[in-house]
Amino acid sequence: MQLGALRRNLVCVFGGGGEYSPTDIHSHGGGAQLAALHTMVAYHIREYRPEDYETVRDLFATGMSEYVPTLCVHMLKQPWLILVLVCTFCLLLTSSKSLLLPILAITLLLAVGRQLLGYVWSMYIDQCLQEDLLDIQATYLADKGSCFWVAEADDCVVAIVGARPSEEHQDELMLKRMSVRKDYRGCGIAKALCRAVISFAREHEYRSVVLNTLMVQHEARAMYEGVGFHVYRHYVLPTIYGRLANCTISKYRYDIPSVD
Ligand SMILES: CC(C)(COP(=O)(O)OP(=O)(O)OC[C@H]1O[C@@H](n2cnc3c(N)ncnc32)[C@H](O)[C@@H]1OP(=O)(O)O)[C@@H](O)C(=O)NCCC(=O)NCCS
Numbered sequence: 417m418q419l420g421a422l423r424r425n426l427v428c429v430f431g432g433g434g435e436y437s438p439t440d441i442h443s444h445g446g447g448a449q450l451a452a453l454h455t456m457v458a459y460h461i462r463e464y465r466p467e468d469y470e471t472v473r474d475l476f477a478t479g480m481s482e483y484v485p486t487l488c489v490h491m492l493k494q495p496w497l498i499l500v501l502v503c504t505f506c507l508l509l510t511s512s513k514s515l516l517l518p519i520l521a522i523t524l525l526l527a528v529g530r531q532l533l534g535y536v537w538s539m540y541i542d543q544c545l546q547e548d549l550l551d552i553q554a555t556y557l558a559d560k561g562s563c564f565w566v567a568e569a570d571d572c573v574v575a576i577v578g579a580r581p582s583e584e585h586q587d588e589l590m591l592k593r594m595s596v597r598k599d600y601r602g603c604g605i606a607k608a609l610c611r612a613v614i615s616f617a618r619e620h621e622y623r624s625v626v627l628n629t630l631m632v633q634h635e636a637r638a639m640y641e642g643v644g645f646h647v648y649r650h651y652v653l654p655t656i657y658g659r660l661a662n663c664t665i666s667k668y669r670y671d672i673p674s675v676d
Contacts (some may be wrong), residue, residue, distance in 0.1 A: 457603040464564035479595030
């Protein structure tokens with residue numbers, strides 16, 4: 417993988433195209449310049465084409481499925497779950513007078529919980545794949561107020577993002593389905609895709625770009641904040657499962673400065 421990364425860096429440094437210009441490289445200066453070169457990758461952003469369909473869906477599903485371990489950790493921090501686990505442990509310990517049974521029971525409970533969470537999360541991913549990602553062309557490219565982009569590197573699609581009018585306010589553009597292939601992260605591709613969405617919003621006279629993140633998407637939130645998005649609303653998903661899991665959604669917004 418290191419060789420692959422090095423090759424990608426060389427492609428960019430020796431003029432393989434991409435989003436960076438020599439000015440970008442020089443602007444880092446000194447030792448930082450070397451660090452910047454390390455994360456260089458030759459990529460370009462273009463509109464979605466029908467032949468990208470499977471890769472786009474796969475990139476989305478893979479990116480989202482990575483969150484299962486983080487979701488498990490989030491669940492294990494919930495006070496009601498800690499209470500259930502501690503009570504179960506104590507009850508089994510007092511009734512069996514052995515450490516083995518409660519330890520086995522808790523391990524089993526955690527394993528079942530992990531599987532259950534994975535199953536629920538995969539259902540959520542499937543649901544997304546059956547919504548806007550089922551017919552990407554019709555959802556994002558039939559109307560001039562919406563669009564879907566991919567980033568290509570090494571002749572492959574390595575990142576995706578979509579944008580369409582928000583259901584709440586038609587003058588807000590909703591950024592959706594951002595995902596970058598794992599081995600191409602940290603190269604600035606997601607930020608570049610965000611900037612593509614912002615430029616599109618500006619060209620189409622939207623007032624702002626909005627998006628939703630979940631409490632476990634720490635990298636994504638840091639990335640959006642780095643681009644200039646700010647949180648304007650936090651809320652817990654108003655369903656039984658949402659409350660049980662303390663599933664918090666943060667809504668982000670980037671205001672497009674008006675020209676007059
Ligand atoms: C979130 C995601 C899109 C970021 O893609 P990326 O190409 O690595 O992001 P970029 O290189 O453009 O931006 C890097 C910025 O992201 C943030 N970031 C990325 N990885 C991070 C990490 N592990 N820890 C903290 N911040 C991180 C930082 O702000 C970083 O900026 P910096 O380099 O100046 O510190 C990518 O991790 C991903 O696809 N995740 C899975 C899918 C997902 O969560 N999508 C978002 C749905 S809302």
